[in-house]
Amino acid sequence: MESPASLEHRELKGGDFWNAIPAFRGVSRDDFLDHRWQAKHTITNVTKLLAALKGSVDESFIRDAERGFQSAPMAVRVSPYLLSLVDWTMPYEDPIRRQFIPVASTQLPDHPKLTLDSLSEQDDAPVPGLTHRYPDKALFLALDTCPVYCRFCTRSYAVGPDQVAVEKLSIKARPSRWERAFEYIASRPELEDIVISGGDAWNLRANQVETLGNALLDIPHVRRMRFASKGPAVMPQKLLTDDEWFRAFVGVVERGRRRGKDVALHTHFNHPSEITEITRDAMNRLFSEGVVIRNQSVLQRFVNDTPEVMTLLVKRCSYVNVHPYYVYQHDLVQGTEELRTPVRTAVELEKKVRGVTAGYNTPTFVVDAPGGGGKRGVHSYEHYNKRTGISVYAAPAVKPGQYFMYFDPVDTLDETEQWCWDDPVERERMCEAALDAAREA
Ligand SMILES: *Cc1c(COP(=O)(O)O)cnc(C)c1O
Numbered sequence: 489m490e491s492p493a494s495l496e497h498r499e500l501k502g503g504d505f506w507n508a509i510p511a512f513r514g515v516s517r518d519d520f521l522d523h524r525w526q527a528k529h530t531i532t533n534v535t536k537l538l539a540a541l542k543g544s545v546d547e548s549f550i551r552d553a554e555r556g557f558q559s560a561p562m563a564v565r566v567s568p569y570l571l572s573l574v575d576w577t578m579p580y581e582d583p584i585r586r587q588f589i590p591v592a593s594t595q596l597p598d599h600p601k602l603t604l605d606s607l608s609e610q611d612d613a614p615v616p617g618l619t620h621r622y623p624d625k626a627l628f629l630a631l632d633t634c635p636v637y638c639r640f641c642t643r644s645y646a647v648g649p650d651q652v653a654v655e656k657l658s659i660k661a662r663p664s665r666w667e668r669a670f671e672y673i674a675s676r677p678e679l680e681d682i683v684i685s686g687g688d689a690w691n692l693r694a695n696q697v698e699t700l701g702n703a704l705l706d707i708p709h710v711r712r713m714r715f716a717s718k719g720p721a722v723m724p725q726k727l728l729t730d731d732e733w734f735r736a737f738v739g740v741v742e743r744g745r746r747r748g749k750d751v752a753l754h755t756h757f758n759h760p761s762e763i764t765e766i767t768r769d770a771m772n773r774l775f776s777e778g779v780v781i782r783n784q785s786v787l788q789r790f791v792n793d794t795p796e797v798m799t800l801l802v803k804r805c806s807y808v809n810v811h812p813y814y815v816y817q818h819d820l821v822q823g824t825e826e827l828r829t830p831v832r833t834a835v836e837l838e839k840k841v842r843g844v845t846a847g848y849n850t851p852t853f854v855v856d857a858p859g860g861g862g863k864r865g866v867h868s869y870e871h872y873n874k875r876t877g878i879s880v881y882a883a884p885a886v887k888p889g890q891y892f893m894y895f896d897p898v899d900t901l902d903e904t905e906q907w908c909w910d911d912p913v914e915r916e917r918m919c920e921a922a923l924d925a926a927r928e929a
């Protein structure tokens with residue numbers, strides 16, 4: 489028997505919910521569903537954020553956010569849709585606010601082992617913006633802009649405009665750079681699978697989606713492609729009202745299918761409240777065209793790190809025909825220490841989520857350990873010391889013989905270990921001990 493509580497995943501936010509935000513009160517449904525309206529009213533600086541939230545939050549919160557953005561590696565970019573999903577009566581606790589609007593008062597110092605490109609994507613890049621790490625697949629960063637900017641972005645080394653805190657690598661959507669990437673892919677017959685990310689495909693023009701999609705489909709050995717986009721989570725309206733883009737995308741999927749090639753959409757929902765009736769309609773439109781949709785989430789403290797929220801996310805994604813694929817352990821990213829969780833949280837969550845629904849809708853919890861070993865199942869560590877927070881992974885199919893360490897946030901450790909992390913000599917000793925333990929395992 490189902491208890492009523494377990495059907496909560498079907499209760500999607502509907503109606504004119506944006507009316508709760510003073511700045512969007514009286515905005516018609518037609519306008520709110522119009523992707524151009526969403527893009528035009530997207531907030532790109534703190535002053536405008538202040539203006540939009542006037543009357544919804546205290547001045548003190550806005551000051552806190554202003555200071556939060558000053559030290560952040562990412563620019564401000566928040567869609568009206570996202571702003572409307574935040575419960576502004578509790579801005580500090582709200583899980584959507586936490587992901588997009590940093591506040592200075594909760595910030596923690598970065599982990600001492602943090603580097604800007606923590607995944608070393610640039611080290612495995614034969615062409616700027618093309619990472620070839622795994623034998624048969626490559627990651628193509630097509631552009632450097634997104635419909636919104638996320639705090640947890642792993643690619644803050646390249647995505648979005650330069651910030652006070654960070655100057656970025658250029659991966660603009662330039663034909664010459666794309667050509668070099670296509671040539672490289674064409675020259676490597678082992679490449680069957682191309683991930684198109686960025687930046688975000690939502691920001692490609694319809695003709696760019698076609699050019700890119702068709703160029704890759706024309707390479708005989710490319711068999712699979714995925715367009716990775718935050719768009720469905722932050723601006724699903726585009727799928728309902730940008731017909732030119734929708735047709736271009738579905739056109740690439742169809743052309744692929746006729747050639748026996750799989751083209752999918754990978755979304756990025758992190759919290760169940762990011763899935764509304766608008767999302768459902770958007771996903772239905774894709775589903776009715778036969779598009780396969782999979783979701784990748786980032787595990788974040790106080791956002792989706794409880795079994796209740798993660799279960800609800802998994803069930804709600806499944807309900808709108810989005811297959812939960814991965815939940816990522818949060819990478820070591822500048823200015824986001826308070827969003828990270830220890831590895832043990834991911835291990836516990838995986839245990840509790842598995843069995844809730846269909847196996848093919850059960851995400852794999854992975855950690856992309858710093859140094860370029862690629863994704864590993866969180867529970868597959870060679871060694872994990874919960875006291876020092878160091879986990880060690882091996883990646884025999886990617887970098888045989890090497891070990892990769894991940895580091896739990898220091899503030900989640902006992903005081904003694906926090907002291908050890910403060911001391912550069914102790915730090916190295918703990919890492920050496922962890923590597924030794926892994927070699928002996
Ligand atoms: C994640 C990733 C891929 C795709 O990996 P899957 O496990 O197949 O989803 C490919 N290349 C790079 C560099 C990646 O980080």
Ligand code: SF4
Nearest residue numbers: 634637638641687718
């Ligand atoms: S949409 Fe993706 S690439 Fe863009 S900022 Fe967010 S996580 Fe980074």
